[in-house]
Amino acid sequence: MxxxxxxxxxxxxxxxxxxxxxxxxxxxxxxxxxxxxxxxxxxxxxxxxxxxxxxxxxxxxxxxxxxxxxxxxxxxxxxxxxxxxxxxxxxxxxxxxxxxxxxxxxxxxxxxxxxxxxxxxxQDREVVIALGANLGRREHTLLAALGALQALPGLDVVAVSEPFSTAPVGGPEQPDFLNAVAVGRTRLAPWTLLRELHRIEARHGRVRETRWGARTLDLDLIQVGVPGQASEVRSDRADLTLPHPRAHERAFVLAPWAQADPDALLRVDGQVLPVAQVLDGLGEQDVRPGPGWPR
Structure with a gap:
């Protein structure tokens, strides 16, 4: 509060x-x-x-x-x-x-x-957060990040995908990622939530030196609200772009998102489309079932 x-x-x-x-x-x-x-x-x-x-x-x-x-x-x-x-x-x-x-x-x-x-x-809006890591103990890092999200006042995590193993897209040579998506509801303003995501990243040693480089933890705010409804938040500010401008191109976001929420919608070039449909249209990308969450 x-x-x-x-x-x-x-x-x-x-x-x-x-x-x-x-x-x-x-x-x-x-x-x-x-x-x-x-x-x-x-x-x-x-x-x-x-x-x-x-x-x-x-x-x-x-x-x-x-x-x-x-x-x-x-x-x-x-x-x-x-x-x-x-x-x-x-x-x-x-x-x-x-x-x-x-x-x-x-x-x-x-x-x-x-x-x-x-x-x-x-305020009560749907929110989609993508998680990724390709350095260190990836499964444990993502699990700890999920715990931090679940403990964040003003955010209620309602569904989480299984981890997916994905090849890195762009950037230098680096290890494969583990990616997941959390879907929740929030009362927080988008930039307040983004600041909290950056704080969680920093606690896990995230540094921003090389674009699309290897990282201990990556938390991306993908979408706030439901596309086409009054709750949808759209922003084209340099420090807050919603929906995420490249989410529709990334199977490592869409595949876990569709698993966490099979009915999810995403705005793409002015259209509101099912996430599963956008994923099907991407063709082959190196996204595989991951090792599962640590028990």
Whole structure:
């Protein structure tokens, strides 16, 4: 759970929401408080608005929902505001409180009091992570990396392929790789998750000296969200490209991915295709069943 937060409090709109008939025609005040949970380290380091969320955008979206067509329940307003906030990729979770200070409850509230509804909702997106190693005790390294992924707060690993033995693609002469794919669900922003993958790599002695060279551990963020659905995250930034730009060319990614998730989809040149179909279209590549996970 991120300890960083952006809060918008006291956003007041006169609107016609409520169960009673007169509430649908006589405006009354509604007040929204929106608390966004978001990892702000990247924004603080880079001074880049793209690494955070525009609170002006969230405020205007919230105002539009409160001022929109009448609904019966304050709970409905809270859910719609929360859903709108979670559509901003960096937001990991949101807490929304909608106050209805003039609600016809048949009792007297102190000034500033009155009914309020609070909901908390978390981001929940599918994520695909590829693992590889061709130096040292490869099976044990991949197994340790999987353990680190499973222990990462905000990431739930739901399926893991068996290891595959694969010939290296590009780069200098080097040993064969062991590759696997983990499929999970996450509340983390993509660059937060990528930073954690790099941290796990570093703990296992990964160094970035030779492109496509031998390595003790390689963790690649392949895809976040489901292609063609609202959850899909697409990015063409130099430090974060999603989906992974070469995944569709690599049998050592696609073969374990298709095993871990036979129904998986991948975006390829603007099309959304089954991973198994993309794999079939690659032709012969040196990808073989591996030794299995250490017991």
């Amino acid at each position: 991120s300890a960083d937060r952006i809060s918008l409090t006291g956003l007041r709109v006169a609107a016609c929401h409520g169960v009673l008939e007169h509430e649908k025609t006589e405006p009354q005040p509604f007040v929204a408080d929106v608390l966004l949970e978001i990892d702000l380290r990247a924004a603080g380091d880079s001074d880049d608005l793209a690494r955070t969320v525009s609170y002006a955008d969230v405020a205007q979206e919230t105002e539009a929902i409160l001022a929109g067509p009448p609904v019966d329940l304050v709970e409905t307003l809270a859910e719609r505001v929360a859903a709108a906030a979670l559509r901003h990729d960096p937001v990991e979770a949101v807490e929304v409180t909608i106050h209805k200070p003039k609600a016809p409850a048949g009792v007297t509230f102190e000034p500033g009091g009155g009914p309020a509804v609070t909901v908390r909702r978390e």
